[in-house]
Amino acid sequence: MHELREAGAKAARIMADHLEGVAERPVWRPVPDGELAWLTGQELPETGRALDDLLEDAREHVLPYPMGNGHPRFFGWVNSPPNPAGVLVEPLAAALNPSCAGGDHAGPHLERTVVRWLAGLVGFPHPPGGGLLTSGASMATVICLATARQQAALADGWDAREEGLSGRPPLVMYVTEEGHSCLHKAAQLLGLGARNVRLVPVDGAYRMDVRALRAMIAEDLDAGRRPFCVAGSAGTVNSGAVDPLDGIADVAASYGLWFHVDGAYGALGVLDGGAAPHYAGMEQADSLALDPHKWLGVPVGCGCALLRDPAAARAAFSLVPSYLVDENAGDLGWFAEYGPEQTRPFRALKTWATLSYLGRSGVRRLVEHTTGLARTLGEMIEAAPDFELLAPVTTSITAFRHTPRAGALPRELDELNRALPVAVQARGNAFLTGTRLGGRDALRTCILHPGTTEQDLVVLLEEIRLAAKAL
Ligand SMILES: Cc1ncc(COP(=O)(O)O)c(C=O)c1O
Numbered sequence: 001m002h003e004l005r006e007a008g009a010k011a012a013r014i015m016a017d018h019l020e021g022v023a024e025r026p027v028w029r030p031v032p033d034g035e036l037a038w039l040t041g042q043e044l045p046e047t048g049r050a051l052d053d054l055l056e057d058a059r060e061h062v063l064p065y066p067m068g069n070g071h072p073r074f075f076g077w078v079n080s081p082p083n084p085a086g087v088l089v090e091p092l093a094a095a096l097n098p099s100c101a102g103g104d105h106a107g108p109h110l111e112r113t114v115v116r117w118l119a120g121l122v123g124f125p126h127p128p129g130g131g132l133l134t135s136g137a138s139m140a141t142v143i144c145l146a147t148a149r150q151q152a153a154l155a156d157g158w159d160a161r162e163e164g165l166s167g168r169p170p171l172v173m174y175v176t177e178e179g180h181s182c183l184h185k186a187a188q189l190l191g192l193g194a195r196n197v198r199l200v201p202v203d204g205a206y207r208m209d210v211r212a213l214r215a216m217i218a219e220d221l222d223a224g225r226r227p228f229c230v231a232g233s234a235g236t237v238n239s240g241a242v243d244p245l246d247g248i249a250d251v252a253a254s255y256g257l258w259f260h261v262d263g264a265y266g267a268l269g270v271l272d273g274g275a276a277p278h279y280a281g282m283e284q285a286d287s288l289a290l291d292p293h294k295w296l297g298v299p300v301g302c303g304c305a306l307l308r309d310p311a312a313a314r315a316a317f318s319l320v321p322s323y324l325v326d327e328n329a330g331d332l333g334w335f336a337e338y339g340p341e342q343t344r345p346f347r348a349l350k351t352w353a354t355l356s357y358l359g360r361s362g363v364r365r366l367v368e369h370t371t372g373l374a375r376t377l378g379e380m381i382e383a384a385p386d387f388e389l390l391a392p393v394t395t396s397i398t399a400f401r402h403t404p405r406a407g408a409l410p411r412e413l414d415e416l417n418r419a420l421p422v423a424v425q426a427r428g429n430a431f432l433t434g435t436r437l438g439g440r441d442a443l444r445t446c447i448l449h450p451g452t453t454e455q456d457l458v459v460l461l462e463e464i465r466l467a468a469k470a471l
Pocket of ligand 1: 137
């Protein structure tokens, strides 16, 4: 243990040095060929190496090449910097190294608390056992949709787990084209068939058109199909749009559909006073996916599936062989009965630490700060003649494009905006990513860093202009 004690103290210093210096280094830089060879080509050593050597290697070959999301001018995809409290306790979770499948030890008990806190933060109902931590929202979505699938089958008098889906009317799910790809992946994985995921049109603000949803459900019913689930978004990845959740809840209730909300990125946006009205109806969902490893900054990976009726998830997943029977498990049983994972990491510790460190007011401040900056960026863009705002700013995502030349053809603007993200990234001073929105190539920023300032937004727009000139 002496070696671990010494090396552990050094690792703590390296970690703090790294985090302290993030803002002074390039946001991102490509991995040079020599380092790539080290990262990808090394051989497994025949004999074990000293802990201190491993730290030196990590310092030299790993830490200098981050993804960039620790930096206050990282605006790409939906990736946050790590919360220091989460970083602090990660090694403790590893030192304990439990499986949080279930049982009477700290991990599963703390997970119950953390899930309850998360539900409470976003105002989602929390019956005992009403959720579990997952690797991310993709896995949370699989859990929620598998639960919905089994509930639909049971309601119709059959059992999808026992019989499979063949010979049954197609189960149909509804999302908008702005819905995250994880919804499609989950539907495909669950054997629903990509063709049975209907794309509901959106309005001018990229929110689900509820009248169209109603019409599509009626059409599917007429054709003998079985509508079973509608998935709304509380914060789309393209523009941060929040679907009209209360309207969707009404439709779901009137047709007996499962109502799922993808709040992976945006559910916490409900804590911002300005954004809160957009979230009306989220609390009516049957299931909600929410990622602590996004806005909260819990170190990757930690997602969460929240369920209005936990027994429904148990009905979809519980399979307890004799070697796993636990007479003392209590009414809720094991977490492993509510999802596909058996051995489950101790995700609760870093989530508990992050939430405790921030406190409720700290979470709210973080959400308000980042959402406020996204609105400011929207205003800066609207005031600038060479930029165009492409969607209202609801959460901390701003969708826009660069329009430097008056009279440019749509195709030219598309080409420019498609090329810009990589060009900006290569300059190393800011990082943003692109997308297609409303049939146009767009730029988008997602602000999640508590240290991002208005000045960083000024730098970002200037970086886009400079990158465009050099193209
Ligand atoms: C809106 C939204 N939904 C779902 C996901 C998938 O979450 P995860 O990457 O944690 O699996 C993401 C990821 O960025 C997202 O932004």
